[in-house]
Each structure stands twice: as structure tokens, then as C-alpha cells.
Amino acid sequence: MLKDAQGLVVTTDSPKAIAAINRFIDQALCYGKDAETAILQAIEADPTCALAHAYAAAYYLTQENRKAWQQAQPYLQTAQQNLAKITDREQLYVQAISAWANQEIDVAIAIHEKITNKYPHDLISVQQGQYHYFYMGDKEKLLQIAQKVVSSNPGNHYLYGMVAFGLEQCHQLKAAEKIARQAIALNRYDPWAHHAIAHVMETQGRVDEGIVWMESFADTWENCNSMLYTHNWWHIALYYLQLKNYQKVLKLYDTHIWERANKQSPKDQVGAISLLLRLELHGVNVGDRWQSISPYLYSRIEEHALPFQDLHYVYALAKAGHYDWVNQMLASMQYHTLSINPFVRQRWIEVAIPAARGMVAHAKGDFHTTVTELKPVLSRLHEIGGSNAQRVLFRQVYQDAVLAAQKQSWVYGITA
Template sequence: MLYDSQGLAVTTDSPVVIAQINRFIDQALSYGKEAEDAILKAVIADRTCAIAHAYAAAYFLCQENANDRQHATPHLKAAQRHRPETTRERWYIQAIAAWAAGDIDEALRLHWAIAQDYPQDLLSVQQGQYHHFYRGDATNLLRLAETVLPANQSKPYLYGMMAFGLEQCGDLSQAEAIGRQAVALNRYDPWAQHAVAHVLETQGRVAEGLAWMESHADTWERCNSMLYTHNWWHTALYYLALGDLQTVLRLYDTHIWGKANKTSPKDQVGAIATLLRLELRGVNVGNHWQELAPYLHQRLHEHTLPFQDLHYICALSRAGYSDWVTEMLDSLNHVATVKASRQKTWSDIVLPAAKGMVAYANGDWTAAVTQLKPVLPQMPDVGGSRTQQALFQQLYQKALFHCEQGDGALSSLSRVPLRKQPSGYKLSALSA
């Protein structure tokens, strides 16, 4: 029995495993590009180390695609076969198994249990926040980080997690203060940088936000492709706000899609969201849709995250892949891989929203409005940040404008009772 850098017991006698697990922990919390290398080296060093296998399974599951899910399976089976000595390790393995089985409620229950009894386990907190994020549950995303704050006052990465949760809950002043504190403690914390970027964008502090992101852009070279491209996406949004559309397109070509892992769902979503926003501003994006769409073919039947699916189907429609769109819509009609508790989200929100996105992409404005308007108040349930969610409202607004052909179309949005985001959540632990 040895201990990792978080002070947690690990069932292994190999110092090499501990060194690689420590490396993995740092890479995962910093969204580093060497996380996979680190955890696979840990597994090789001790193939009986259950928690190392569980971390590897979690890494692959987080990629949210069928191919990486297959890579996760043998690691999960190995983690379950080599029963570890500690309760924390067993709970973590059970949480990853629940995730793999699509039982996110059970996964969250276990991550919360770990947070209560082993609060220094920030990897578990990070994964719990991830699940809350794709449930649209900002309040619990924040509270999970708050729960472990007293035990992690000296760990800068937790402050980045706190900052993002605060921003998603609408407490912008605290989010900015804690995000800046996290970056002051560790300049190479891209998640904390990202949280501050959200605040500055929400407050319309465009020049300040652009300076903030570009002053830290050199640190993103250490990031995995997801956060590298995502932070450049946020940078592009500032240029979009300034009306510098050519720079947005250049950033798409050089950093957002140009340096993407083109098989990564999250990188694909960022690229799709960029092109849609450019088109909303009247930019002809040329053949960019046709260049991107072939990479989406393997996504048609995955249905891992509804937020992703809505982007995929709109991109395929914009690219003119009508056969693939029809195939994906039919597949969405028969989603059988999700638990009963989430079936209603897919049937009542995702499917009509997908039809609305297709109608929008095809210029069928009436159908787009008809399909999107009833589900807009529930769209936070499909996940994504407040900034990402704004795209659905913008697409609806454009469709409505075309339907009514006049300035009055914009005021008509008030007839859609959009769900209010949580706000004003205060953290008693922050004074500690």
C-alpha cells in the first residue's frame, strides 16, 4: 500500500505506478495532453492496480465516443477483477462502472460519497462536476466543489473548479475573484482561465476578456486538444463580439479546427458552434461544412451526450448530407442506450430540438420555430455552459426573425419562458 500525491492510499507496491498516477492526476486536473500516456504507463507498471485501470477507463469514457468506449471496457473489467483494499478505490471503480453502464445517477451518488469521506480526491470531484455539467445542474456542480473546499484550501486546481461553478450559477463577482486567484497561484491552470473568460464575456468586457485570454494563450500548448481548442473558441467569441469576423475565421482555421483532434466529439462541437455563429453574423463559410461533416459519420448512432448530437445533426444538414441526417433522426427515435430516468430528455427535448436544428439548417424557418420554441425552456437539461446554450436561442431568434420579417420578431422572444439560471449562490466556506 502506497500513497499518491493527494494523500490517498493506492493498492500497489510499485513506486513507478505511484509516480505515473501522480503524473496522471496533474495532467487530468490541468487538462494536459500527456494524461493518456501517464495512466497507460501506470497500468503497464502494475497490471493488478485496480485504481490505475479505473483511471484509464475514465479517461477513455470522457472522450464520449464509441471507439474510446471500447478502449475503456478492458480497463474497467480489470479494475473490477483486481479488488483493491480501500473503500475509496472500490467506490471510484463502482462510479466508473455506473458511468459506463449509462447510470449517471449512481455514478454521481458515488462521487458525492467520495467527496464526503475522501474530500482530497479531486479527480472524483472533477468527474462528478463533469456529469452535473452535462445534466445542466449548475447548482450541484458548484456544491460538489464547495463540499471539498475545507480539505483543499492549498490546492489551486480546486479554485478553478469553484470559479466555473460560481460563473454557471450567476455569481460573477466571486467567480472572477476566485478564478483570478487560481491563475495567480498557478498560471498554467486553463480551466481557471476559462472560468474568468466566461465572466468577462457575460459582462460584455470584450477588450479585457480578449487581453486576458491572449495573455495566457502560450500556456495552452500544454493542453489536450479539447481545452486547447475550447479556449481558442472563447477567444474567437471576443473577436466575434468586436465584429472582426475574418479573425474568427482565421482562428477557426488555425486553432479551433486547424489543431483539433478531428475524431474528437468535443473538438467537433467547438468547430460546429464556431461556424454556426459565423453564419449568424452573415459570413459565408465556404466549404468548411463539407470539410468537417465526413468526420461526423461515426457519430450517427453513438448518442453519448444529447448536447453533442444537436450540433452533429445541424452540421450534417448544413453540409447537405441529407441521407445521414435522415439516418440519425431515425436513430434518435429509437435511443435505447440511456436509463429510464433520461429517456424523457431524449424523447421530449432532444428529438424535437434535433428536428428544429435540421429545419433551421435547411432554411425551413417555420418548422424551426415550431420545433424549437416549446423545448427552449428545457434546453439546459441537455448540458453545456450558459455560453454554449445561448447558441440554441440565437438560432431560434434568427428563424423567428425570418418568419415574421420585421423588428417585431426580436421582441417576440419574450413569449418564450426561458428557464432562469441559478444566481446569487453564496459560499460560506470561502471565508475559511
């Protein structure tokens, strides 16, 4: 047995495997583009290393699409086959990833909490716990799972970035900015800390400062995976949107967001969709960009990895005029609720599906239906996940529909 860079025991006798695991941990924590390569190298160095296989499975599960879920399965099976030979921490981690693969998110969360209580140096487990809380809409727990291990990891800028984001989501903006700046002072190349401050400045209306801040670090994002590269540029685009510099926003979309996206990545797709929708809410003609995205969304129709993602997909399909696909997806969402964990089923039935109907109605210009469907779920939208900055879009759609419905009623009343 050897120890990784976090000082945690890994069941392997291969120094090459440990070195690759260390690279994976670093790449995962910094949202680097080489995480997949690193963990596959670890498995190549030691094909019996259960933790490496579990890390590989987790990596694919974070992609939140069907193909990646299928890629995760053989790695997870190998990890499970070696369960009896590994340490308590590794066993817990394999169990957490197995629960995730089975869509038992409540079980996965409970295990990550147990890992971080017993092994507070395991920042991969902290990060994945935050990930689940993020998509469950539990901002307090998202913060707490990171905060509780700070004393065990003094000076760790990755952890400071995690805490900063949790603080921001809990509206503790001053504290969030302070610890994020501490992270960046330790390592300028910490994109998650940059991201936390982007949220703070946007929330506080510090638009010009936010542009200067984020653009000053943009050179450091070249080694990020496409998700965080495009997402940080998405935040810059939101600043320019607030300034009503629409041509700049379209240029950023074309050069740094959709152009640099992994076109098959759900998270990259969601970022592009949300920016186009925001532009249209400002009255901007986005041309044929909906049609450019829609072919990549066909495989999402019956996937239902996350309700937050589905609301974006179904809207984009409707905007592109693929109403047959839209109807297929709405029916599939309903069918999906018959087979999922009760822990997440209510969120789909009571929040996600009505919201999806409301989003489709807005895309079709049926604003009265949009209001009818969205109004009852506005106070529960946090349950579908996403950040404060991402979810505000749905409220903006609702507000736009209210105004448009009033206008339609007025015109109808005058002309009747």
C-alpha cells in the same frame, strides 16, 4: 500500499505506478495532453493496480465516442476483477466508473458525492462529479460538489478553478472571478481558471478586456489537450465575433480551432461546428468549411453519447447537404431512447429530439418548423448539458428563425 500526491492510499507496492498515477492526476486536473500516456505507464508498472485501470477507463469514457467506450471496457473489467483486494475509496471509484460505462449517470453521481464526502482530497472524483452535473445541466450541484471540499484543500488552485467555473455557471460572477484569479496567482498555467474568467468577461460584455486577458495566457495552453486548447481559443473567437471582426474569427477557426483539433474528438468537433454556426448567424459566408467537417461526423450518427453533441452533429450534417445521414441520425436518436436509463430518457424524448428536428429545419431554411420545434423546449435546454455560453447558441438559432419566418410570411403575403 502506497499514497498518492493527494495523500490517498492506493493499492499498489510499485513506486513507479504511484509516480505515474500522480502524473495522471496532475494531467487530468490541468487538461494536459499526456494524461493517457501517464495512466498507461501506471498500468505497465503495476498491471494489478485496480485504480490505475479505473482511471484509464474513465479517461476513455470522457472522450464521449464509441471507439473510446470500447477502449475503456478491458480496463474496467480488470479493475472490477480486483475489486475485493482494494480500499473502500478505490472500490467506490471503480463502481462509479462502472455505472458511467453502463450509462447509469445518476448512480455514478451518487457515488462521486459519497467519495467526496468521505475522501475530500480526491479531486479526480470532484472533477468527474462536476463533469456529470455539467452534462445533466445541474449547475447548482456542479458548484456544490467542489465547494464542499474547499476547506479540506486550502490553496489548491485546481480546485479553485473548479469552484470558479461552478460559480460562473450559477451567475455568481464577481465571486467566480475572484477565486479564479486566486488560482492563477498560485499557478499561471491553470487553463481551467483562465476559462472561468473568459466566461465571466463574456457574460459581462468585457470584450476588449477579455481578448487581452485570454491572449496573455495563450502561450500556456501548448501543453493542454486539444479539447481545452481549442476551447479557450474558441472563447477568444467569440470576443472577436462580438466586435464583428469576422475575418479574425475565420482566421482563428482555421489556425487555432479546427486546424489544431483532434479531428476525431467529439468535443473538438462541437466547438468547430458551433463557431461556424455563429458566424453564419452573423451573415458570414464560411465557404466549404461545413464540407470539411462532415466526413468526420459519419461515425457519430448512431453514437448518441450526449444529446448536447448530437444537436451539433445533426446540424452540421444538414449544412453539408447530407440529408440521408440526417434522416438516419434522427431515426437513430428515436431508437436510442428505447434502451437508455430512464434518468436520461426523458431529456432525449422531450428536449433533445425536438431540438434536433428544429436545428435540422433551420439548416434547411425551414424557419417556421424551427420555431415550432424549438419554442416548447427553450426553457429546458439546460437539461441537455453544456455551459451557458454554449447553450445560448440554440436560443440564437430560434431567434434567427423567428425573424426569418416573419420575413418569409411577409414576402409570401405581398407576392400571393
